[in-house]
Amino acid sequence: MSARDVVFPPGRQDLYERYRYSPAIRSNGFLFVSGQVGSLPDGSPEPELEEQVRLAFRNLNEILAAAGSSFEEVVDVTVFMIDPHNRFERIWAVVPEFWGSAPYPNITAVGVTWLAGFDFEIKVIAKAGSQG
Numbered sequence: 001m002s003a004r005d006v007v008f009p010p011g012r013q014d015l016y017e018r019y020r021y022s023p024a025i026r027s028n029g030f031l032f033v034s035g036q037v038g039s040l041p042d043g044s045p046e047p048e049l050e051e052q053v054r055l056a057f058r059n060l061n062e063i064l065a066a067a068g069s070s071f072e073e074v075v076d077v078t079v080f081m082i083d084p085h086n087r088f089e090r091i092w093a094v095v096p097e098f099w100g101s102a103p104y105p106n107i108t109a110v111g112v113t114w115l116a117g118f119d120f121e122i123k124v125i126a127k128a129g130s131q132g
Contacts, residue, residue, distance in 0.1 A: 006022040015043050031127070033126065038056040064124075078109075085111075
């Protein structure tokens, strides 16, 4: 087995090493990005819901950029939400700021009961960019 081709965004490698996972892996022309949350630089949650969603997208976009990719290259999205019945509309009001225009990626939205103190998480599969 060959070594994993890991992509780290600038300035957050310590956080990923502390929790022992890779932010993204490049494989067979695709980029598989771990779930991104609205974490502040120290790893704690951004307290305000809409800002937490924005920060999750910004953290995601930093990883995509580090891989030479962008959200325009995303083909598959999975989002996880705490209490989607009461929070979906607030969360989804933020998404167009980052989503781009049609054709959109496919999406799976999942309601969950625990996200380690976060309210929203997004993971994606994107077409891999050049070696970053």
